[in-house]
Amino acid sequence: MKFTTVVAFAALLAATPGWAVSGDATAGEAKAAVCAACHGVDGNSVDPQYPKIAGQHEQYIAEQLALFKSGKRDNAIMLGFSALLSEQDMADLGAYFSAQQAKPDIADEAFVAIAQPIYRGGDVKRGIPACMACHGPDGRGNPLSRYPSIAAQHAQYSADMLRRYRDGAVYGEPDNAHALIMSQVAAKLSDKEIEALASYIQGLHSATP
Ligand code: HEC
Ligand code: HEC
Known part of the structure; x- marks a missing residue:
């Protein structure tokens, strides 16, 4: 069963298409500064109301950012922080945080x-x-x-x-x-x-x- x-x-x-853009962790690090207030510099948030994103997979992070931006994943805070991100930004942020280790x-x-x-x-x-x-x-x-x-x-x-x-x-x-x-x-x-x-x-x- x-x-x-x-x-x-x-x-x-098997039916799901992959994320088309591939990310650059170094470019992502600079773009991640704005995320640090909630998720921590390395993605290990201290406050439990913000998820840890350190060590999360690149594509998953990029996809969640795209979902927040489109409103398909409804969250007022993350809508604001994803609204101005391009697909390349999302991939770069994904690459940076996926390269960090979850504490x-x-x-x-x-x-x-x-x-x-x-x-x-x-x-x-x-x-x-x-x-x-x-x-x-x-x-x-x-x-x-x-x-x-x-x-x-x-x-x-x-x-x-x-x-x-x-x-x-x-x-x-x-x-x-x-x-x-x-x-x-x-x-x-x-x-x-x-x-x-x-x-x-x-x-x-x-x-x-
Ligand atoms: C003001 C606080 C705040 C800032 C700044 C912020 N986030 Fe978030 N983030 C949140 C909250 C709250 C959630 C949980 C949303 C929910 O409950 O659905 C979240 C969720 C996420 C998730 C989903 C995690 C998962 O496991 O599903 C990702 C990915 C993410 N944020 C990435 C980022 C990135 C990248 C940035 C910077 C561009 C950023 N966030 C900036 C508060 C913030
Ligand atoms: C058949 C595969 C599968 C099994 C079995 C499974 N999961 Fe998941 N899990 C997923 C997928 C895929 C997602 C992402 C869902 C999405 O895209 O919204 C996920 C997401 C999650 C998340 C949210 C992660 C995040 O940060 O956004 C949690 C927590 C979770 N699973 C816990 C569990 C628990 C606890 C169990 C066992 C009771 C379980 N999962 C069983 C595939 C699975």
Whole structure:
């Protein structure tokens, strides 16, 4: 069951076009100065209301910026900061932040018993695929398949995202067929499971950075 779910998702993914422009990290560094107030100089935001973007994949960052700019991903703050960016700027910013490393953080141990089985194995009976199947055991995702990195993300932000996906938020569909995946994955998660998974994700980091 778990296996079939993932295969069906994989078929969906094949249809998505890639980001056309490739970014330059050095050019991106200069353009990133304006982002630092919220996301931190190296993309490791300190305030949990702003997501960490350090170590996020280039294409994912560029795509989210384009979605904010078009209003398909609705956020008043990021609409303002993406409005004047060209596709090249978006790619350059993506290249710069993807070259930074997400600072490791910690998970609340009380949640591990709930989160780890779902993260690693899913819940076959309820049709929830293992998060690890796409985001990897260390949460770093896979840029080629366009599965974003979630490792060390602030729990508050991941929980927000998971609740939005569960409530049906799909950013950029149909242009971005990937977006539909997470609303399907999150549809069956309880509030408690979302809280636990978000905390667990905050503690994920790779053994050899
Ligand atoms: C005034 C604060 C602020 C500034 C400055 C800012 N951002 Fe953001 N950014 C946010 C907030 C808040 C969110 C979360 C939006 C949401 O909840 O959907 C966000 C989300 C993002 C995301 C999506 C992250 C994800 O994991 O999905 C990216 C990418 C991003 N910002 C890049 C940038 C870049 C690049 C700049 C500079 C050009 C920038 N931001 C400037 C506040 C800011
Ligand atoms: C079949 C692949 C797949 C599986 C399984 C999966 N994800 Fe995702 N996840 C994605 C994709 C693709 C996105 C980007 C969605 C978008 O573009 O809006 C994503 C986005 C996310 C994000 C938001 C990242 C960001 O910064 O914007 C979080 C948090 C997340 N997933 C957590 C989970 C959790 C927890 C599970 C397990 C319950 C899970 N995912 C299972 C593919 C997957």
